[in-house]
Amino acid sequence: MWQRFVRNRAAVAGGLVVGLFVLLAIAGPAVAPYDPLAQNLANNYSGPTRAHPLGTDDLGRDTLSRLIHGARISLGISVIGVGLGLVVGTTLGAVAAYYGSWTDAVVMRAMDVLLALPGILLAIVIVTILGSGVVNTVLAVAVFAIPTFARIVRGSVLTIRTLDYIDACRAVGASDARIFARHILPNALSPIIVHTTLMLGTAILIASGLSFLGLGVQPPNPEWGAMLSKGRELIRTTPIVAVAPGVAITLVVLSFSLLGDGLRDALDPKL
Amino acid sequence: MLRYALGRLVEMVPVLLGTALLVFSMIHLVPGDPALLIAGLEASPQTIERAREQFGLDRPLPVQFWRFLAGAMTGDLGMSFRTGSPVVEEIVDRFGHTFIIALGATLLATAAGMLAGTIAAVRRNRLADGVVMVMALVAVSTPSYWLALMLMLCFSLWWGLLPSIGVATPWHYVLPIVTLGAQSAGIIARMTRSAMLDVLAQEYVATARAKGVAEGVVIVRHALRNALVPVLSVVGLRFGGLLAGTVLVESVFAIPGLGRLIVDAVLLRDYPMVQGAVLVVATLFIVVNALTDILYTVVDPRVRLA
Numbered sequence: 354m355w356q357r358f359v360r361n362r363a364a365v366a367g368g369l370v371v372g373l374f375v376l377l378a379i380a381g382p383a384v385a386p387y388d389p390l391a392q393n394l395a396n397n398y399s400g401p402t403r404a405h406p407l408g409t410d411d412l413g414r415d416t417l418s419r420l421i422h423g424a425r426i427s428l429g430i431s432v433i434g435v436g437l438g439l440v441v442g443t444t445l446g447a448v449a450a451y452y453g454s455w456t457d458a459v460v461m462r463a464m465d466v467l468l469a470l471p472g473i474l475l476a477i478v479i480v481t482i483l484g485s486g487v488v489n490t491v492l493a494v495a496v497f498a499i500p501t502f503a504r505i506v507r508g509s510v511l512t513i514r515t516l517d518y519i520d521a522c523r524a525v526g527a528s529d530a531r532i533f534a535r536h537i538l539p540n541a542l543s544p545i546i547v548h549t550t551l552m553l554g555t556a557i558l559i560a561s562g563l564s565f566l567g568l569g570v571q572p573p574n575p576e577w578g579a580m581l582s583k584g585r586e587l588i589r590t591t592p593i594v595a596v597a598p599g600v601a602i603t604l605v606v607l608s609f610s611l612l613g614d615g616l617r618d619a620l621d622p623k624l
Numbered sequence: 625m626l627r628y629a630l631g632r633l634v635e636m637v638p639v640l641l642g643t644a645l646l647v648f649s650m651i652h653l654v655p656g657d658p659a660l661l662i663a664g665l666e667a668s669p670q671t672i673e674r675a676r677e678q679f680g681l682d683r684p685l686p687v688q689f690w691r692f693l694a695g696a697m698t699g700d701l702g703m704s705f706r707t708g709s710p711v712v713e714e715i716v717d718r719f720g721h722t723f724i725i726a727l728g729a730t731l732l733a734t735a736a737g738m739l740a741g742t743i744a745a746v747r748r749n750r751l752a753d754g755v756v757m758v759m760a761l762v763a764v765s766t767p768s769y770w771l772a773l774m775l776m777l778c779f780s781l782w783w784g785l786l787p788s789i790g791v792a793t794p795w796h797y798v799l800p801i802v803t804l805g806a807q808s809a810g811i812i813a814r815m816t817r818s819a820m821l822d823v824l825a826q827e828y829v830a831t832a833r834a835k836g837v838a839e840g841v842v843i844v845r846h847a848l849r850n851a852l853v854p855v856l857s858v859v860g861l862r863f864g865g866l867l868a869g870t871v872l873v874e875s876v877f878a879i880p881g882l883g884r885l886i887v888d889a890v891l892l893r894d895y896p897m898v899q900g901a902v903l904v905v906a907t908l909f910i911v912v913n914a915l916t917d918i919l920y921t922v923v924d925p926r927v928r929l930a
Contacts, residue, residue, distance in 0.1 A: 466642035470906050471868035474886075478646070481890050481898055482653045558767055562872055565769050566887050581770055585876065592777055599770030606765035 357619040364615020370608035378425040385418035389575045398590050408593040410583055416594050419575035420601055426487070426576045428605070431556040434491045438498025439549055445499065446506030450514065461507070464500040472497065476559050480568045487576075490569040494556045505548055509541030543620040547613050554609030561602055577602050629918045636914045640907065641693075647903045648692045651895040652685070661893060662705055679703075692899075701900030706892055711900035714885060719904075721791055722874070722881035726866045728801035733808035733866075734859050738848075740809070741816025741855075745824060746843060756813060763810030768869050772803040772876035789878045800877045804869050808862045815858045819851035826850075853920065860916025864909035 359365060377384065393413030400408050407416035449460035470478060479493040513519065527535075561578025563569030570576035572583065577598040584595030651658050659676035660667070667675070676682050679702075680691055695701060701711040737760075744756040779799060780788035787796050823829065824847050832842050870883035878884075882901055889897035 462638055462642060465639045466646055469639050469643045469910050470646075470902070471864040471909055473871055474868045474902060474905060477871065477886060477890060478650060478898075478902060481895075482650055554765065561767060562769065565767075565872065566875060568887070568890060578767075581767075581773065585773055588773060588777060589781060595770075595773050595777070599767060599774065602770065603762065603766045606767075607761060610761060610765055 355619075358615055361615045361618060363611045364618070367608040367611025367615065370604060371612055374424055374428060374605050374608075377421055378428045381421045381425045385415075385421040387415040387418040389414060389419040389422040390573055391415075398587070400591060401593055407597050408591050410591065410594050411587055416580075416597055419580060420577070420597055423575040423577045423580060423598065424601070426570060426574060427557055427561060427578075427602070430487065430491050430494060430560045430570070430576075431553050434494025434560070435498050435549060435552045435556050437491070437495035438552070439502055439545070441495065442499040442502025443506045443545065446503035446508075447510050449503065450507040450510035457507075460503065464503050467496065467500040472555075473559055473562050476563055477566075477568060480563060485563075485568050485571055487570050487574070490560050490563055493563065493569075494560055497559055498552055498556065501548065501552070502545070505544050506541055509544055513540050547617040547620065550609055550613035550616055554606040554613070557602060557606055557609075628921050632914050632917050636910055639910055643906045643910065644693055644696065644903060645689065647899050647906065648689050650899055650902075654895070658895075661895065696903060701903070702896035704889075704894055704897045706889075706894045706897070711897050714897065715882065715901055715904055718880055718882050718885050721879050722867070722870050722883060724797060725800045725804060725870055725873070725879065725881065726863065728797060729804035729808065729866050729869075730859065730863055732801055732805035733812055733862070734855075736805070737809040737812025738816045738855060740813040741818075742820055742843065742848060744813065744817040745820035748821065753817075757817070760810035760813040763806045766807070767872075768803055768807055769872040769876050771806055772799070772873050775799050775803055776876065791879055796877075796879075800870075800873050800879060803876075804866055804873050807869070808859075808866060811862060812855060812858060816851065816855050819854045820847055823847045823851045857916055857920050860912060860919065863912050863916075867905050867909060 391414060393409070395413065396405075397409055397411050397413035399405055399413075402408070405415050405417065407420065409415055410419075445460050445464070449457040467475060475497055476493040479496050480489055483489040483492060522531075557577075560569060561576065561581070564571075564576045564578030565582045567582065570579050572579055580598040581595060584592075584598065588595045651661070654661065657672075659672050659679070659681050662679060663672045663675040680688055683691075692702075699712055701715070703709065704711055704714065707714075740756045740760065744753040747753050776788045776799060779786040786798055787793065788799065790796055829842060829846055832846050833839070837846075867882075870879075870881055871887060872883070873879070874881045874883040875887060882905065886898060886901045886905075889895075889901065
């Protein structure tokens with residue numbers, strides 16, 4: 354599988370860029386030249402200079418440093434949110450598929466309702482109920498992610514459940530939980546992995562969208578969407594502040610997409 | 625076909641009800657007393673009680689939900705907390721702009737996406753294919769509100785070609801439509817390429833070519849027509865995504881549409897407005913999806929039996 358993956362240069366590039374951003378997110382504070390919250394009113398509205406390669410905003414805060422710190426926030430929200438969605442969604446999907454009939458019907462109808470609100474609208478509903486802020490943005494991302502994971506896992510489990518070796522396990526006396534953990538889950542893994550990767554990208558779009566609207570992460574946190582909201586105010590004076598975070602978001606989401614597509618191609622035995 | 629259509633419409637009902645329930649419970653899930661939210665935090669106990677009665681919040685929850693549903697079906701979505709006027713009025717006022725943008729974006733995305741996807745499929749693995757696919761991927765990865773800002777920067781602020789704020793003239797709709805359509809165009813392009821590749825590999829295409837039919841006719845009359853089916857279903861499904869996308873795009877271009885209505889209402893804690901507007905958008909989305917499914921069986925008879 355690795356060999357197939359490595360042959361796909363775009364996917365490898367995507368993976369490397371993702372890795373770079375993850376490193377940036379982890380090492381951020383050590384790497385950033387300035388404190389992202391430090392104001393320097395003497396040097397505000399500055400375009401790109403040697404001291405500030407990406408300029409400063411209206412309060413004199415360095416854009417590059419804010420961007421680096423923002424990686425930690427944006428990626429963090431995405432990873433934790435999708436992770437939560439993955440755990441809950443997988444559980445729901447597996448339970449629905451395994452126990453069938455009423456459980457299946459109820460769970461999947463609930464998922465349909467969650468899917469009836471397109472993307473950012475669902476996130477807005479969640480944020481309306483819970484309020485804004487980083488934690489609630491994470492929860493909004495998680496709720497957004499749950500239904501698709503549930504559907505995928507349900508599909509995989511339904512397929513695998515009918516295979517003979519599961520009956521053999523039962524005949525030998527294995528418990529439901531053991532069958533699920535040891536036999537069903539590992540085989541459902543590859544669509545889950547691919548979907549998780551793609552979701553990580555989408556989650557960043559959703560979370561930054563919420564923050565852009567003022568409903569998600571609140572200023573002065575340098576989350577990329579929130580930075581773009583500020584950038585919009587400064588678009589006439591210091592356009593770089595509106596350009597840079599968007600490029601970052603696009604780059605990261607693009608990389609996750611390439612990575613996910615590459616993983617899908619590498620993991621699919623039929624190709 | 626009729627049986628499938630009816631079945632599909634019936635399936636819609638529990639989802640609609642569930643969505644209505646979700647939307648209805650928004651105000652009740654918010655921590656705190658809804659009556660307090662309406663009356664305002666500094667209101668006296670009498671004002672709070674009056675608000676409670678006025679908005680029917682003293683009734684048991686199932687009764688409240690029933691009233692909400694009944695109201696929704698007769699066109700009464702409650703009163704705005706902020707303006708005191710009916711929610712429906714504001715929604716109707718704003719709906720036009722959003723609809724124009726969403727429809728325009730759909731048409732643009734479909735035309736551009738299908739053109740690009742066809743070119744990519746026909747010139748498979750050559751430069752054009754690579755370029756189109758990269759552009760499609762970038763289009764899908766770009767946050768729509770950032771694209772909006774960039775387009776505004778280029779076309780409005782630097783080159784002064786197009787207006788950026790408001791809806792005074794038809795030209796004001798151009799940038800929002802292009803912004804919103806871009807992401808969908810990318811998705812449609814990829815879908816079209818994939819569908820076209822499948823179709824072009826079919827035997828009847830080889831037959832047509834062997835008969836001496838001109839390549840252009842082969843592509844349009846034989847291949848594209850058959851590739852149309854999965855592409856159209858994507859278009860239908862994307863419509864919902866576009867409605868949601870207007871939330872972000874309208875914010876940037878200051879369009880007085882439904883999307884901005886929702887955002888403003890959330891920021892102002894005007895819950896009846898949020899509930900009403902979200903319900904309208906969700907219902908549209910569900911209905912369009914159901915219609916797309918039904919249309920799919922009309923266009924492709926093979927799908928009917930599923």
